[in-house]
Amino acid sequence: MAKTTKSDILIPEIFTEAVQGAFAQKGVFKGSMLASLGVAVIDGSFGGGRDSIGNEVEVPYFGTLGDFEENLADGTAATPKKLQQTSEKATVTRDSLAFEVTRWGRNAKGGDAYQEAAAQVVKATMRAADKRCITAAAASGGLLKSVFSASAPALLNYDVLVDALALWGDENDDIAAMIVHSRVLADLYKLRDANGNPQLTVMPDGGLPRFMGIPVATSDRVPLTGSAMGSVTETGTTPPDIAFTTNTPLGAWDLKIKCVLGGAMGVAKIQFSLDGGVTYSGDILTAASIDLVDPNVDSLVGVNGKSGLTISYQNASANGDNVWTAKAQLKARSLLARKGALAFWFNQDALSLQTDNDILADSSIGAVHLYGAAIRYRRRPGGTKPGIVGIEHNVGGY
DSSP: OOEEOTTSOOOHHHHHHHHHHHHHSTTGGGGSHHHHHTSEEEEOBOOOOGGGTTOEEEEEEEOOOOOOOOOOOTTOOOOOOOOOEEEEEEEEEEEEEEEEEEHHHHTSOOTHHHHHHHHHHHHHHHHHHHHHHHHHHTSTTSEEEEOOOSSSOOOOOHHHHHHHHGGGTTOOOSEEEEEEOHHHHHHHHTOBOTTSOBSEEOOTTSOOOEETTEEEEEOTTSOOTTOEEOOOEEESSSOOOEEEEEEOOSSOOEEEEEEEEOBSTTTOEEEEESBSSSSBOOOEEOOSEEEEEOOSTTOOSTBTTEEEEEEEEOSSOBOTTOEEEEEEEOEEEEEEEETTOEEEEEBTTTOSEEEEEETTTTEEEEEEEEEEEEEEOSSOTTSSSOSEEEEEEEOOOO
């Protein structure tokens, strides 16, 4: 467990007050990417807590009145229709952020450190809500345009976007944004028209770039489901065989594993890099199954030290010149989103910093829990189709 020590910060009582004040601010979730774009409606009236985790709840919204009746004969009454509240089901989740502050840490720095730490907790909460909403948006069962190909890779481009927009028919107004992975944004920046002009428009006011007039937001929480690492290449003196047992990379990895201490399995140590050998993890002891997670705190490797990969390691001696390499083959599901397509229903009352004492370590433990339910509406309120179109495609340029 990571601990905030004397060289760090925080008197827990003052920190608690700072976090509670930050959460109490009106519109605390307005900093959420999806909320600020108008894609997700965020409501704090959910009453569920820890007993609701994993349960399905009904997320309310208003149904549609439908279309006008045509050419009613003179004297014929129109059929009354009522605007009724309906609901859809979503699963309750909990996202938690926990930390520990030692007694020595209580007498360390003060001042703006508390406001900074509180702001980081709030930002982490907003990121958790966005992640839940993006997961709901990209779930199977909605409108999907797929051009992914294992043999002849197809990237997101002008024609693919046109075909995806057509899935909405005539309900393609008030498009709020297209949400893409950062690697997909790099692909879009490289697109040129017949005259060599960029197809992605950079806004002079510093706003989101636009593609076909649609704002393009970036989030690496866009799922890469279906991505995989390519074949492993081994070099050096009789290297032990490795293979992937968990093989969904979290990014465009250029994987390089090197042996830093030779010997039998359980003695030999390796390090891994996800950028082709520029930045390496700390030492990892070999075993039959190895999660490629950097043991270093505050890692610069992968996604906070995580790769999304697990390897099986052959029971054989390694040598100091052993190197293993593989490259990711990415498949992304970019998202076209209309306003009000998603909802995140959370428990505002339960969103608070809780603290307690650990008498054995003479420290204080803190935790924040976000209880909520994210949903992609089956029909966008007031419409007949979902407000999300997924575009499944290859990713290039790495």
